[in-house]
Amino acid sequence: MLRPSFVPPRPVRVLRDYTRLRVDLTRERTRYWQRLEKILEDSLIKVSSVASSLDLISTRDMLEALIRGERDPHTLAGLARGRMRTKHAELIEALTGQFDDHHGELVRIMLDQIDALTRQIDQLTTRIDELIAAIPAAAIPDHECDDTGDPATQALPAVQRLAEIPGIGQSGAQAILAEVGLDMTRFPTPEHLVSWAKLCPRTIQSGNKNTSGKAGKGNPYLKGVLDNAAAGASRTDTFLGERYRRLVKRRGKLKALVAVARSILVVVWHLLSDPTARFHDLGSDYYNSRVDKEKRTRNYIRQLQALGFTVTLTAA
Structure with missing residues (x-):
C-alpha cells in the first residue's frame, strides 16, 4: 500500500x-x-x-x-x-x-x-x-542526432545539457545525474522531484487546519550542488539571477537561494524528461515584460494620492 x-x-x-x-x-x-x-x-x-x-x-x-x-x-x-x-x-x-x-x-x-x-x-x-x-541514457541516441550544424538545435549528452544551466557546470551536472538518475518517469511531475529533494515547504496538518513549515533535510549531496548552483546563478544577469534579486528583498537571502535552487531543479526535470530539450534562458527582463503597465500605474497614482498629492501624467 x-x-x-x-x-x-x-x-x-x-x-x-x-x-x-x-x-x-x-x-x-x-x-x-x-x-x-x-x-x-x-x-x-x-x-x-x-x-x-x-x-x-x-x-x-x-x-x-x-x-x-x-x-x-x-x-x-x-x-x-x-x-x-x-x-x-x-x-x-x-x-x-x-x-x-x-x-x-x-x-x-x-x-x-x-x-x-x-x-x-x-x-x-x-x-x-x-x-x-x-550509461546509454546519458549519451545521444542515434535517432536524435542533428546534422544541420545549428548549435541551438543540435542534440547533446545529458551532462552537457545540464551544464548549460547558470551555476551548474560540468561537475555539478555529473553530481545531479548521480543523485536523481536519468529516468524521470519515477517523478511524474517536477513538483514530485522538488518534494523528494525537500526544496519546498512542508505541510503541517492539525485537524482541518493546514500550515506550511520548514523544508525537510532531503538529500544533502543534491542540496549541496543545487545551493552552490543557486549562489552562482544569483550573481548572473539571467532569469535565475533576477528571480533571486526580486525574492531577496522581501524573503531574505536563504529563502531566495532555496527558491532559485527549486527553479533549477524544475529545469533539470524538464531537460531529463525530454532528451532533445535544451536550456533556454528567459532573460533578466522576463518579469518586466509581463508587467501590466496600466495596473502598476493605477497603483502608483493611488499611493501618491493617499499621501496627499495630485498626480498629472505626461507621456514620455
Missing part, C-alpha cells in the same frame, strides 16, 4: 559513490587549505590578503621558497607572476614575518596532503567521465 522508495539502477548507484567521494575529498582539501592559511598567519605571513587564493602558481612558488629557507621578502615578492607583479609593495609587507623551520615543515606536510587529494580528485573525475559515457 506504500509507494516504493526511489532506488536508481545499479550503474547510477555506482556513479553516485564516485561523485559523493569526490565531494568529500574536495571538502577535505578545502580544510587543508584553511589549515595552511592558519599556519601562515601564525608566522605573520599574510599573503592571502594580497593574493585572491593560495591555490595560485605565484603563491605556490613563494611557499616553496619559504620551505627551502628563503626569508627575504623582496626575493619572495619577486616570484610573483602576471597581475600580481603590480602588487609588489603589498607582497613585501605581507611576506615580512617570522617564518621558522617548524613552520616550513608543517607547510610541507599540508602541501603534500593537498597534492595527494588533488591527484585523487582528478582520478575520480576521469572515472566519473568513463562511467557516464557507459
